[in-house]
Amino acid sequence: MYGLTNNNLNLKNTFELISEVIEIKKVKKGETVSYDGNYKASKDTIIGIVSIGYADGINRKMTGSYVYINNKKYRIIGNICMDMLMIEIDEDVSLYDKVYIFKDINHITELSNYLETIPYELLCDISKRVPRFYLEKE
Numbered sequence: 001m002y003g004l005t006n007n008n009l010n011l012k013n014t015f016e017l018i019s020e021v022i023e024i025k026k027v028k029k030g031e032t033v034s035y036d037g038n039y040k041a042s043k044d045t046i047i048g049i050v051s052i053g054y055a056d057g058i059n060r061k062m063t064g065s066y067v068y069i070n071n072k073k074y075r076i077i078g079n080i081c082m083d084m085l086m087i088e089i090d091e092d093v094s095l096y097d098k099v100y101i102f103k104d105i106n107h108i109t110e111l112s113n114y115l116e117t118i119p120y121e122l123l124c125d126i127s128k129r130v131p132r133f134y135l136e137k138e
Helices: 105-114 119-125
Strands: 017-027 045-050 066-069 072-077 085-089 098-102
Touching: 045 098, 066 085, 066 105, 098 105, 105 119
Parallel strands: none
Antiparallel strands: 017 045, 017 098, 045 085, 066 072, 066 098, 072 085
């Protein structure tokens, strides 16, 4: 249904999960971020805070994997929190930029491999509190 199957069928992507950057913080070398200060900055870093977390169905083991902003990969850092997650960003990211948690079939497959699961599990884990928008085909 979501096009997550053998790519020999040339199916189009039909699913993406998007949030946004709700805050940007500058973190100095040695400062910590997230629950239990799990992430310690090895250098001065810019952190983007994204409004999605494990209560929305984001697997806490996704720390260390990537999201996309403006078609560029950014790494998730620290412990994923109940309502938000943190990413290392650069000057190219602005407040309220769209964050693709699941960008496309390839990204979903990459994340499922990272988590040692299947793509459908990632999609099924998205909680009911996440709004769904169904678009008609073009």
